[in-house]
Amino acid sequence: MKPVVPFEFFDPLTTVERPFLKGSVELTGGFAFGMSVRVGISKSFSLETGIGQIRRQYTFGLQNDTSGISESSRVRHTGYEIPITGLVYIRLGERTWMNTALGISFDSYPSDVQKDLESGRIYMYYNSWMQLGVIGNMGVEYRTEKHGIFYLGATYHRPFNDMATAELTYYDVRNNFFPYNMRTALDGTYLTVDLRYYFHDDKDKELGRRWR
Numbered sequence: 001m002k003p004v005v006p007f008e009f010f011d012p013l014t015t016v017e018r019p020f021l022k023g024s025v026e027l028t029g030g031f032a033f034g035m036s037v038r039v040g041i042s043k044s045f046s047l048e049t050g051i052g053q054i055r056r057q058y059t060f061g062l063q064n065d066t067s068g069i070s071e072s073s074r075v076r077h078t079g080y081e082i083p084i085t086g087l088v089y090i091r092l093g094e095r096t097w098m099n100t101a102l103g104i105s106f107d108s109y110p111s112d113v114q115k116d117l118e119s120g121r122i123y124m125y126y127n128s129w130m131q132l133g134v135i136g137n138m139g140v141e142y143r144t145e146k147h148g149i150f151y152l153g154a155t156y157h158r159p160f161n162d163m164a165t166a167e168l169t170y171y172d173v174r175n176n177f178f179p180y181n182m183r184t185a186l187d188g189t190y191l192t193v194d195l196r197y198y199f200h201d202d203k204d205k206e207l208g209r210r211w212r
Contacts, residue, residue, distance in 0.1 A: 002155060002192035004030030004056065010189050016168065016182040022063045023168035023182045025122070028074075030056040032192055038087070046087045048101065054079050054157075056190065062120045062170050075115040075122055077164065079188075081157075082106040083135050095143045099153075105133045107159055107188075120170040124186070126163065133159040139194060149198035156191050163188025 004027075006012040012027035034052025041047060056079070061072035085103030092098055109126035139153015162185040171177040 001195045002032035002052075004032065004054075004190050004192050007191055010191065014166070014184050014186065016184045018180065018182055020064060020066045021170055021180055021182070022065075023061065023170075023184075025058055025060045025166045025168070025184060025186065027190065028057050028059050030054065030076075030190065034081070036083075036196075038198065044089045046089070047085070048087055048103075049082065049084045052081045052083070054081060054190070056188070060115070060122045060166070060168065062117060062168060064119075064170060067174070069119050071117045071119055073115055073117055073122075075113055075124065077113050077124055077186075078110070079163070080108045080110070081133075082108075085135060085137070092140070095145075096140065097143065098138075098140050100136075100138045102134075102136045105135045105157060107131050107133050107163070109164065119173065120168065123167045123169070124164050125167070127161065127165060131159055131161055131163075133157055133188075137194065141196075141198075144200070146200055148200040149196075151194065151196035151198065153194045153196075154191060155194050156189075158189045159187060162186060 006027045014025045016023045032054040036050030038046050038048045056077045058075050063070045083105040085101040087099045087101040090098045108130050112125040114123045135157050137153050137155040139151055141149050141151040143149050164186045166184050166186055168182045170180045
């Protein structure tokens, strides 16, 4: 379970303008969840992979200075990820470990997204149905003897290329609903707070395969 945290440092707000018209798209949150498999290589190193779904929540708006129209709404963009990371552990206590991980993610976007307003719309279309991204995380985990692992951490995910293009369209009702289009890129970068649970596995013990 990973809620998306929009930080100003990652530029969640994107704006676009043309004469008498302004548009904006802002990442306001979201939610990620999935399953992972961890394979122990040594006491201090493991490999991890899995599959997850990420739902990014955006707020978008259109403003026309001439007519005084200002409208906004929310839209959700869904994607899927297959990460492959290497984890390095540092022991903090008898059952407490800190780990840091770095790797790549195969990101997939199954469909375009459209949301209508009274005087316009947003249309978000992916630039490629599959692309690569870099992923890194850091956290602390508590390893019980027979009841699995409890993990708290954070993950940073950044696609190598822009995730999608957002097309904002304003329909001029005074000109036979003539469409005025504005386009801007969405890079898809996000930060999450991670809450994980890995099931206990007697066969592999601490270094074995675990699921969250």
